[in-house]
Amino acid sequence: MDESAQMTVSNEVAIRIISMNKWYGAFHVLRDIDMTVYRGERIVICGPSGSGKSTLIRCINALEEHQKGKIVVDGTVLSSDLKNIDKIRSEVGMCFQHFNLFPHLTILENCTLAPIQVRRVPKKEAEETAMHFLEKVKIPEQADKYPGQLSGGQQQRVAIARSLCMRPRIMLFDEPTSALDPEMIKEVLDTMIQLAEEGMTMLCVTHEMGFARQVANRVIFMDDGQIVEQNEPEEFFGKPRSDRTKLFLSQILGH
Amino acid sequence: MAQVAYVRHKMLPEQTPPPNSVGTIGWLRTNLFSGWFNTLLTIVAVLLIFRLLANVLPWALVPTWGGTSLGNCREILQEMGREGHFAGACWGVIRERWLQLFFGFYPSEIYWRPILAFFGLFVALSPILFPEHAFRLIGFSAIYPFIVVYLIWGGSIWGPVMALLGFVIGYMVLKFLTEPLGRLAATIAAFLLPVLWWLFLASPIAGTFANVLPLALQPVESAKVGGFMLAFIIGVTGIAASLPIGIVLALGRRSDLIILKGICVGFIEFIRGVPLITLLFVASTLLNIFMPPGTKFDLVLRVTIMVTLFSSAYMAEVIRGGLAALSKGQYEAADSLGLDYWQSQRLIIMPQALKISIPGIVGNFIGLFKDTTLVSVIALWDPILLSTNIRADTNWNGILWELYGFIAVVFFITCFSMSRYSMYLERKLATDHR
Numbered sequence: 001m002d003e004s005a006q007m008t009v010s011n012e013v014a015i016r017i018i019s020m021n022k023w024y025g026a027f028h029v030l031r032d033i034d035m036t037v038y039r040g041e042r043i044v045i046c047g048p049s050g051s052g053k054s055t056l057i058r059c060i061n062a063l064e065e066h067q068k069g070k071i072v073v074d075g076t077v078l079s080s081d082l083k084n085i086d087k088i089r090s091e092v093g094m095c096f097q098h099f100n101l102f103p104h105l106t107i108l109e110n111c112t113l114a115p116i117q118v119r120r121v122p123k124k125e126a127e128e129t130a131m132h133f134l135e136k137v138k139i140p141e142q143a144d145k146y147p148g149q150l151s152g153g154q155q156q157r158v159a160i161a162r163s164l165c166m167r168p169r170i171m172l173f174d175e176p177t178s179a180l181d182p183e184m185i186k187e188v189l190d191t192m193i194q195l196a197e198e199g200m201t202m203l204c205v206t207h208e209m210g211f212a213r214q215v216a217n218r219v220i221f222m223d224d225g226q227i228v229e230q231n232e233p234e235e236f237f238g239k240p241r242s243d244r245t246k247l248f249l250s251q252i253l254g255h
Numbered sequence: 256m257a258q259v260a261y262v263r264h265k266m267l268p269e270q271t272p273p274p275n276s277v278g279t280i281g282w283l284r285t286n287l288f289s290g291w292f293n294t295l296l297t298i299v300a301v302l303l304i305f306r307l308l309a310n311v312l313p314w315a316l317v318p319t320w321g322g323t324s325l326g327n328c329r330e331i332l333q334e335m336g337r338e339g340h341f342a343g344a345c346w347g348v349i350r351e352r353w354l355q356l357f358f359g360f361y362p363s364e365i366y367w368r369p370i371l372a373f374f375g376l377f378v379a380l381s382p383i384l385f386p387e388h389a390f391r392l393i394g395f396s397a398i399y400p401f402i403v404v405y406l407i408w409g410g411s412i413w414g415p416v417m418a419l420l421g422f423v424i425g426y427m428v429l430k431f432l433t434e435p436l437g438r439l440a441a442t443i444a445a446f447l448l449p450v451l452w453w454l455f456l457a458s459p460i461a462g463t464f465a466n467v468l469p470l471a472l473q474p475v476e477s478a479k480v481g482g483f484m485l486a487f488i489i490g491v492t493g494i495a496a497s498l499p500i501g502i503v504l505a506l507g508r509r510s511d512l513i514i515l516k517g518i519c520v521g522f523i524e525f526i527r528g529v530p531l532i533t534l535l536f537v538a539s540t541l542l543n544i545f546m547p548p549g550t551k552f553d554l555v556l557r558v559t560i561m562v563t564l565f566s567s568a569y570m571a572e573v574i575r576g577g578l579a580a581l582s583k584g585q586y587e588a589a590d591s592l593g594l595d596y597w598q599s600q601r602l603i604i605m606p607q608a609l610k611i612s613i614p615g616i617v618g619n620f621i622g623l624f625k626d627t628t629l630v631s632v633i634a635l636w637d638p639i640l641l642s643t644n645i646r647a648d649t650n651w652n653g654i655l656w657e658l659y660g661f662i663a664v665v666f667f668i669t670c671f672s673m674s675r676y677s678m679y680l681e682r683k684l685a686t687d688h689r
Binding site: 061063082086089090092093094096098100101102103104113114117118146148162163166 | 582584585587588589590591592593594595598602603606607610684686
C-alpha cells in the first residue's frame with residue numbers, strides 16, 4: 001500500500017518495556033517481555049488465545065499490574081503510584097472488544113465525561129471536541145442517542161471517538177472487531193486506518209490479518225506469554241521463521 | 256429431489272392485522288377468554304369478586320359517621336333494621352379519634368407544627384424525586400431535617416442551628432483545607448472537628464444564644480409524639496439515611512482494604528443476624544447503661560438510629576447485588592479514561608448499580624416503613640398501639656375492623672405511592688434499550 005509507505009515512524013520512544021513479567025496467581029502469563037514502540041508506529045499483536053497479548057497491552061495502561069520489570073510510557077515510569085497511573089491513563093486511549101460504552105449516558109455525554117471530569121475542560125469546549133471526533137468517525141447525527149440504540153459497529157466507533165476526546169498520544173485496541181457482525185467490521189477498520197494515516201501510535205490486538213498487512217509497520221506474534229516473532233508484515237506473512245508462527249498462520253489463513 | 260432454486264420477483268406489501276386480534280375485542284380474547292379453561296377461570300374470578308363486594312360494601316357503607324360510641328352506632332343500625340355481628344361498621348370511632356391516630360398525644364393547639372413539617376417534606380423531597388424540575392430547592396432539602404426537629408420537638412432554635420453548623424464546619428474544612436493539607440488529612444479533620452464541636456461547644460454556645468434571643472417554640476416531649484407522625488419520622492429518617500450508609504457499606508464490602516472490608520462484613524452480618532425487635536429493646540433499655548450517667552438521649556432518636564442501621568445492612572446487600580450485575584468492562588472503561596475511584600463510582604458505577612437495584616431498594620424502603628409499627632413493643636405510640644389504647648375507652652371497646660382497616664388504608668396509600676414512584680423512576684431511567 002502506498003499510503004502506509006507515507007506513514008512515518010519517528011525515532012522518539014513512545015513506550016519502552018524492559019524484561020516485564022506478570023503472574024496471575026501462580027500462572028506465569030507474561031515472560032520477559034522486551035519491547036520498544038516508537039512514536040507513529042502501528043503494531044499489530046497476534047497469537048492464539050491465552051497467549052497473553054491482551055494482558056500485554058492492558059499492562060501498558062495499568063489495567064493489569066505487572067510484578068517484575070519496567071514499563072515506561074511517554075517518559076513516565078509505571079509504578080504503583082496513583083498519580084502516575086492517572087497521568088498515563090489520560091495519555092493512552094483504549095478500545096475494548098465489548099466497547100464498554102456507558103449505557104446510562106448519551107453518546108455525547110460518553111464523549112465529554114472524561115475531558116470535563118479529568119481534564120477540567122469547560123463543558124462547551126468538550127462538546128465541540130466531541131462533535132469533531134464524532135464527525136470523524138462519521139456518526140455526528142447519533143450524538144443524542146443512547147449506546148443501546150446503536151449497532152455494534154457504531155458503538156465501537158463511538159468508543160474510539162470517546163478515547164480520542166482525551167487527545168491521547170497512544171491508542172490501544174483490544175480485539176476491537178471480534179464482537180462485531182461481519183458487515184460492521186469494515187466501518188471500524190476504516191476508522192482505525194484513518195487514525196493510522198494521521199500518525200497515531202497504535203498497538204492493536206487483532207485477528208484481522210488484512211488490516212495488519214495494510215496498516216501495520218510491525219507484526220508481533222505471541223505464544224505462551226512470550227514474544228515469539230516480530231517482523232514487517234510483508235516478511236511476517238510471507239516468510240515466517242518460527243514453527244509456531246507457521247502453525248498459527250496456517251490455522252488462521254488456512255480456509 | 257425437491258426443487259431448490261427459488262426467486263421472489265414481487266415483494267409483499269404490508270397488511271393490516273385481522274380485526275379480532277387488536278383493540279378491545281383482541282384484548283378480551285387474549286387476556287380473559289383464550290380457551291375454555293381460561294374462560295372458566297375468568298367467570299369464577301368475577302363471581303368471587305362480586306361475592307366479596309356484596310358482603311363488604313353493605314357493611315362499610317353505613318351512616319354511622321356521627322356515632323358517639325359503639326352502643327350509639329348499634330342503635331343507628333337497628334333503626335335501619337340491621338342486627339347482628341356484621342350489621343355494619345361503626346365509623347364514629349374514626350371521626351372522633353383520627354387526629355389521635357395521626358398525631359398521638361401531641362398537644363392539639365400546636366398541630367400546625369407537624370402539619371407544616373409534613374408539607375415541608377414534599378418540598379424537601381421534590382428536588383430528589385424530580386431533579387429535572389425542582390433541583391433549585393436542594394438547599395431546602397439539606398436544612399429540612401433541622402427544621403423538622405425544631406418544629407416537632409420545639410425548644411430553642413439554637414440547638415438545631417448549632418447541630419447544622421457542625422455539618423457546615425465539616426463541609427468548609429473539606430472545601431478549603433483539602434489543598435493545603437491533602438485529601439486524607441482534610442477528610443479526617445472534616446470528620447473530627449464537627450464531632451468535637453457537637454460534643455463540647457455546640458450546647459454551651461446554643462445556651463448562650465438562647466439566653467440572648469430565645470426564639471423558642473413550646474417544647475414537646477417524645478412520649479407525646481405518636482401515630483402516623485411517629486411512623487413518618489422514623490420511616491423517612493430511616494429511608495433517607497439508610498441509602499447513603501448502605502452505599503458506603505456495599506462499597507466497603509467490595510473493597511480491597513482488608514480491615515475496612517472486615518468491618519463492613521461484620522456489621523452487615525451481625526445486623527442481619529439479629530431480629531429488629533432485639534435491636535429495639537437494646538435501643539430502649541441497654542443503650543442507656545452504656546451512656547455516661549445523666550446523658551439525655553431521646554428514645555425516638557435512639558430508635559430511629561437502630562431502625563436506620565438495621566435497614567442500611569439490608570440496603571448494602573441490595574446495592575451489592577446491583578454492583579455485582581455491572582460488567583467489569585464498565586470499571587475498566589472508567590479507569591482507562593483516567594477517572595479516579597470516586598469519580599468512577601459517582602458518575603459511572605453508582606448510577607447504573609442503583610438503577611438496577613431500584614426494585615430492591617424501594618422494597619426495603621416499604622419494609623422499613625411498615626416495620627415502624629414494631630416500636631409499639633417498646634411502648635412508643637405507633638398507630639397499632641394507639642388503636643389498642645382507643646379500645647380501652649369504654650365507648651369504643653370491641654371495635655377492631657374499623658381501626659385496623661383505617662390504619663391499613665393509610666399505610667397502603669403511602670407504600671403504594673412509593674411503589675408507583677419506583678416504577679416511574681425505572682421507566683424514566685430505562686436508557687439501555689435492551
